[in-house]
Amino acid sequence: MSTAVRPSSARGSFLHRLGRDMKKNWKLYLIFLPVLAYFLIFKYGPMAGLMISFQDFKAAKGIMGSKWVGTKHFINFFNDPYLPRLIKNTLTIALSTLVFSFPSAIILALLINELRSNGLKRSVQTISYIPHFISTVVVCGIIRDLVSRTGGVTMILHTVFGMPVNNLLYEPGYFVPIYIVSDIWSNIGWNSIVYLSALTAIDQELYEAAKVDGANKWHQMIHITIPCLVPTIVIMFILKVGKMFDVGYEKIMLLYTPLTYETADVINTYVYRRGFAENVNFSYSTAVGFFNSVVCFLLVYVTNKITSRMGGNSLW
Amino acid sequence: MTQEKKQAKHIQIPLGERIFYVADDLLMIFLCVLILVPLIHVVAGSFSDGMAYMTHTGLLLWPLKPTFEAYQSVIANQNIWTGYGNTLFLVVVGTSLNMLASLIAAYVLSRRDYMLKKLLNLMVVFSMYFSGGMIPFFLVVKGVGLYKSIWALIVPNLINVFNLVIVRTAMLGIPDSLEESAQLDGAGHFTILFRIITPLILPSVSVVALYYAVAHWNSWFNSMLFIKDRKKYPLQLILREILILSDTDEDFTMSETIQFATIVVATIPILCVYPFIQRYFVKGVMVGAVKG
Numbered sequence: 001m002s003t004a005v006r007p008s009s010a011r012g013s014f015l016h017r018l019g020r021d022m023k024k025n026w027k028l029y030l031i032f033l034p035v036l037a038y039f040l041i042f043k044y045g046p047m048a049g050l051m052i053s054f055q056d057f058k059a060a061k062g063i064m065g066s067k068w069v070g071t072k073h074f075i076n077f078f079n080d081p082y083l084p085r086l087i088k089n090t091l092t093i094a095l096s097t098l099v100f101s102f103p104s105a106i107i108l109a110l111l112i113n114e115l116r117s118n119g120l121k122r123s124v125q126t127i128s129y130i131p132h133f134i135s136t137v138v139v140c141g142i143i144r145d146l147v148s149r150t151g152g153v154t155m156i157l158h159t160v161f162g163m164p165v166n167n168l169l170y171e172p173g174y175f176v177p178i179y180i181v182s183d184i185w186s187n188i189g190w191n192s193i194v195y196l197s198a199l200t201a202i203d204q205e206l207y208e209a210a211k212v213d214g215a216n217k218w219h220q221m222i223h224i225t226i227p228c229l230v231p232t233i234v235i236m237f238i239l240k241v242g243k244m245f246d247v248g249y250e251k252i253m254l255l256y257t258p259l260t261y262e263t264a265d266v267i268n269t270y271v272y273r274r275g276f277a278e279n280v281n282f283s284y285s286t287a288v289g290f291f292n293s294v295v296c297f298l299l300v301y302v303t304n305k306i307t308s309r310m311g312g313n314s315l316w
Numbered sequence: 317m318t319q320e321k322k323q324a325k326h327i328q329i330p331l332g333e334r335i336f337y338v339a340d341d342l343l344m345i346f347l348c349v350l351i352l353v354p355l356i357h358v359v360a361g362s363f364s365d366g367m368a369y370m371t372h373t374g375l376l377l378w379p380l381k382p383t384f385e386a387y388q389s390v391i392a393n394q395n396i397w398t399g400y401g402n403t404l405f406l407v408v409v410g411t412s413l414n415m416l417a418s419l420i421a422a423y424v425l426s427r428r429d430y431m432l433k434k435l436l437n438l439m440v441v442f443s444m445y446f447s448g449g450m451i452p453f454f455l456v457v458k459g460v461g462l463y464k465s466i467w468a469l470i471v472p473n474l475i476n477v478f479n480l481v482i483v484r485t486a487m488l489g490i491p492d493s494l495e496e497s498a499q500l501d502g503a504g505h506f507t508i509l510f511r512i513i514t515p516l517i518l519p520s521v522s523v524v525a526l527y528y529a530v531a532h533w534n535s536w537f538n539s540m541l542f543i544k545d546r547k548k549y550p551l552q553l554i555l556r557e558i559l560i561l562s563d564t565d566e567d568f569t570m571s572e573t574i575q576f577a578t579i580v581v582a583t584i585p586i587l588c589v590y591p592f593i594q595r596y597f598v599k600g601v602m603v604g605a606v607k608g
Binding site: 017018021024025027028029031032034035036038039041042043044045046047048049050052108111112114115116117120123124126127128129130131133134135136137138140141142144145146150151152155156185189216217250253254268271272275276282285286289290292293296297300301 | 330332333336337340341343344345347348350351352353354355357358361372373374375376417420421423424427429430431432436439440443445446447448449450451452453454455456457459460471472473474475504505506530533534536537541552555556558559560563572575576579582583586587590591594
């Protein structure tokens with residue numbers, strides 16, 4: 001009996017307190033109202049819209065009128081002949097980014113930090129940030145020219161390594177390298193900024209003390225510089241892992257052709273094609289996107305758990 | 317005297333380290349060359365003669381038969397200028413609204429003494445890690461009547477949660493006493509936010525504004541989904557026709573030199589602003605990314 005009463009009375013007092021709080025801070029809540037509306041409509045609205053993945057959604061009938069089909073689309077997705085290819089490509093591109101692009105910025109920051117000439121330091125920084133300001137569409141336009149039959153990169157590969165002269169964008173084997181190299185070109189400088197700032201924040205006395213103890217450059221790097229960078233690296237890593245499955249699909253869409261789907265088609269590009277381009281099915285496409293969102297979320301959650309247990313560096 | 321000092325310094329550096337320093341210098345110069353060569357190629361190509369470029373192979377470091385022909389046809393292309401106009405509108409109006417919304421949201425989320433603080437913060441942060449995905453987003457935008465309107469590129473992306481967190485973190489770093497004394501003087505929320513807090517966190521605010529502006533400038537995917545009238549196309553969508561679709565779609569075929577000239581025309585404004593903002597973002601990125 002008493003257990004049945006207690007929650008309701010606690011709830012009553014909660015509402016009571018909330019009412020008092022609302023009265024006291026009504027201005028604050030009022031200015032937040034448009035923001036709340038924005039989040040509910042444009043962030044949580046689409047989440048609610050995920051339910052069309054359990055329907056045979058027809059635009060004319062709307063969400064209310066469309067037929068519910070349970071997990072049909074998910075089962076179809078797990079039996080989709082393209083599924084292994086999509087997973088393989090998404091993982092390949094995501095992991096290649098983690099293995100090559102991610103450390104490249106850290107290495108660049110360390111190397112810039114060791115430059116003795118301030119002029120050179122500033123020039124390298126200025127030049128390496130430039131590509132970040134060139135739009136994805138333009139970058140892809142440049143790539144298309146460089147790896148075309150007569151392009152600069154094709155010619156260099158031909159003369160130096162004797163590769164056959166072909167448009168490299170039509171060759172599945174070249175897609176991931178092209179994607180990764182251009183990704184590094186675009187972002188290496190920009191991504192190094194964070195690490196450079198962290199490096200300048202290191203107490204110089206640590207180095208002086210180490211020198212007195214006879215530590216050489218290499219020892220200083222291993223025992224001072226790297227440990228001081230670790231918190232920044234961990235946070236950037238978590239952020240990166242969270243976006244991992246979102247692999248730059250906008251860029252992929254500008255670079256791939258049906259000839260390279262074999263290595264270039266990832267989950268998100270497939271979501272787009274099944275939603276808007278070929279064999280269109282909103283419900284099926286939403287189910288595939290839903291799967292992707294859940295995997296992304298779990299990845300961030302698990303990474304964050306692991307890193308916070310390891311060293312106490314976490315986002316939350 | 318100074319000569320001696322220099323020599324003494326020189327001797328102290330072990331050979332291994334000296335080799336490292338020289339290698340480091342060379343490596344960094346090489347990297348700069350690698351970064352610049354594609355850009356030089358584009359600029360050189362844009363001033364080249366169309367026929368001469370067609371028969372040429374490999375990288376260009378200097379124009380072939382220099383000419384302004386390509387630029388003449390780019391300047392005559394009306395689409396590029398309407399695209400420019402639309403993008404300018406997106407960058408100016410869009411970024412202003414982004415900042416207004418983000419500042420207000422960050423202000424409320426960084427207050428201390430109200431009950432729903434935790435819930436609202438959770439609501440905001442959760443949406444950074446989980447999303448409804450492409451199709452439901454499209455349906456919501458269509459559902460609220462923004463389909464085919466340029467506002468579809470502004471309103472649905474009003475707040476980027478990552479940017480919001482940067483601003484909120486900066487606000488949390490301001491001592492409470494400042495706001496309390498303002499409150500005692502009878503200042504309202506907007507006065508506190510725009511007159512006291514915003515000036516104090518200007519570096520973070522400008523970095524976030526830069527992020528929003530660059531995002532508007534770069535965006536093409538949402539425009540492709542939502543904008544159907546070519547008069548409303550932002551610049552990037554026009555560029556996509558000229559640079560990407562021209563390779564595969566005969567409707568858009570365009571000579572390479574004109575493509576290069578288009579790239580130059582479409583990229584110059586950003587690169588001109590760049591030296592002025594560089595100092596700002598280098599300071600500000602740290603504020604956001606490390607603590608964010």
